[in-house]
Amino acid sequence: MADPSTYRPAPGDIPTSPGVYRFLDAEGRVIYVGKAKNLRQRLSNYFQDLTALHPRTQKMVTTACAVEWTVVSTEVESLALEYSWIKEFNPRFNVKYKDDKSYPYLAVTMQETFPRAQIVRGARRPGVRYFGPFVQVWSIRETLDQLLRVFPIRSCSAGVFKRAHASGRPCLLGYIDKCSAPAWAASAPPATGPWPRTSAPSWPGAPAPTCAR
Numbered sequence: 690m691a692d693p694s695t696y697r698p699a700p701g702d703i704p705t706s707p708g709v710y711r712f713l714d715a716e717g718r719v720i721y722v723g724k725a726k727n728l729r730q731r732l733s734n735y736f737q738d739l740t741a742l743h744p745r746t747q748k749m750v751t752t753a754c755a756v757e758w759t760v761v762s763t764e765v766e767s768l769a770l771e772y773s774w775i776k777e778f779n780p781r782f783n784v785k786y787k788d789d790k791s792y793p794y795l796a797v798t799m800q801e802t803f804p805r806a807q808i809v810r811g812a813r814r815p816g817v818r819y820f821g822p823f824v825q826v827w828s829i830r831e832t833l834d835q836l837l838r839v840f841p842i843r844s845c846s847a848g849v850f851k852r853a854h855a856s857g858r859p860c861l862l863g864y865i866d867k868c869s870a871p872a873w874a875a876s877a878p879p880a881t882g883p884w885p886r887t888s889a890p891s892w893p894g895a896p897a898p899t900c901a902r
Contacts, residue, residue, distance in 0.1 A: 691715070693750045697736045703729040708760040709770045711780070712753035719778035721749050724767040728758050749782040768792070768824050792822030793829050797842075803850070803871040805843045806833060837867040844868065 708728045712721040712735075725731030735756075739747050761767045772792070775783050796809045800816025808829055813819060823829040837844060845853070845860060845868070853860040853870070863870030 690751045691754050693736050693739070693753070696753070696755050698732070698756065700729060700733065703732055703758070704760055705729045706760045707762070707764060707767050708758050709767050709774065710756060710758040711774060711778070712749060712782075713755045713757065714752055715754045719774065719780050720752060721780050721782040722771055722774045722778065724764075724771040726764065726767075728760070732756065732758070745782065752782075765824055768822065772822060792824070793826055794819045794821035794823070795829055795833060795836075796820075803843050805845070806836065807844060808833060837862075841867055841869045843871055 705727050707724075707726045709722065709724045710728060710732060711719045711723075714720050723731070735742075735746070735750050739751070742750070759770065761770060774780075793808050793810050796807055797818045797820075798805045798807075798816065799818050808826070809819075821829065823832070833844070836842070841862075843850065844862065849860060850871075853863075859870035860868065862868035
């Protein structure tokens with residue numbers, strides 16, 4: 690069991706910039722990765738009285754023998770680097786993020802006849818292309834909203850899609866030009882759809898055109 694004071698950096702050596710840090714054990718293995726808006730402030734929390742720390746944090750800092758950090762420019766960069774390190778090193782004391790359940794992604798279901806764009810969390814599924822992770826949910830919702838204005842790809846659930854197909858009418862998103870209405874176009878006569886077939890968005894690996902019968 691190591692004494693955290695033996696490897697504690699001098700406060701003046703730790704920058705106040707945002708960044709990502711990692712604790713290493715005696716064999717040089719990364720055992721914990723974290724990010725901070727202010728590295729000096731965050732790291733100082735690990736070197737306070739052990740009795741004030743959570744039991745899991747106590748065990749982590751007494752198992753570690755060194756701490757390193759990398760300065761980044763933005764919170765988005767810190768998120769990306771933290772995610773990358775956790776996936777690369779699989780730190781034993783990191784419980785969050787190992788299963789990708791904490792940060793949202795923009796996902797496109799490439800395996801479906803009419804690919805669906807959606808916001809997801811959780812384990813990755815085959816046949817789905819992921820973009821992210823995103824720091825804030827509002828930012829990914831805004832991204833998806835802007836995407837649908839340019840590429841009106843399907844974003845509805847399977848249930849909504851089936852109901853629209855059975856009704857023979859476009860869904861609400863189709864009426865407001867945020868969906869190419871493939872559920873309706875797939876069963877409508879070729880010349881009756883309000884969108885030409887060539888207007889379908891072109892996604893890598895997606896069927897082309899999206900509204901083809």
